Amino acid sequence: MxxxxxxxxxxxxxxxxxxxxxxxxxxxxxxxxxxxxxxxxxxxxxxxxxxxxxxxxxxxxxxxxxxxxxxxxxxxxxxxxxxxxxxxxxIAPKNYTNETPEFLLRQEEFLQQYQTALGNLTEEQRVAFTLSKIEGKKHREIAELLDVTQKVVEYRIYSAFDALKSELKNFKLK
Incomplete structure (x- = not known):
């Protein structure tokens, strides 16, 4: 070898x-x-x-x-x-749901009311709220983005939340 x-x-x-x-x-x-x-x-x-x-x-x-x-x-x-x-x-995906028609209708109503309530917020409130709750940014990050203090961001978010609560009083919000 x-x-x-x-x-x-x-x-x-x-x-x-x-x-x-x-x-x-x-x-x-x-x-x-x-x-x-x-x-x-x-x-x-x-x-x-x-x-x-x-x-x-x-x-x-x-x-x-x-x-x-x-x-x-x-x-x-x-x-x-x-x-x-x-x-x-x-495997065919299931074409049924356990949700009742009443629930689906109520969900659609809530979505419409929520969009209307968001539209009624001031621009500052809406921007701060969506950055925080939808995009998941922290208050400090939002403050840097908007070039304001963190306290201002907190106030805008909480005031937006209060406004949404009052407009959506028929629905339970957490």
């Missing part, structure tokens, strides 16, 4: 030689075995990336076997994933 010149494939020159030697045959193997078309090139590249990541563990004489095994496993995993996706696409 001849002694190997290199212990692993971590040197760029060795890796480049392996790429030139096996890239075409690996691509053809993936293309003809699985009919991947344009995906065959991607899978081939991923196999070489895996070889590079494991370069210290793979001897040049074992590189071909490593590449073909990794590429084959990647394709099989992808096919298995596609099977699962297809299985869940076949």
């Amino acid at each position: 001849p002694k190997e010149l290199h212990k692993n494939v971590c040197q760029e020159s060795v890796f480049a030689k392996l790429y030139e030697q096996y890239a075409t045959s690996l691509h053809d193997f993936l293309y003809y075995k699985y009919g991947l078309g344009t995906q065959a090139n991607d899978m081939m590249q991923e196999a070489f990336v895996s070889l590079w990541e494991a370069c210290k563990k793979v001897a040049p004489s074992k590189a071909r076997s490593f590449l073909f095994t990794v590429a084959n496993n990647k394709v099989l995993n992808e096919l298995k994933h596609q099977k699962v996706v297809l299985k869940y696409q076949k």
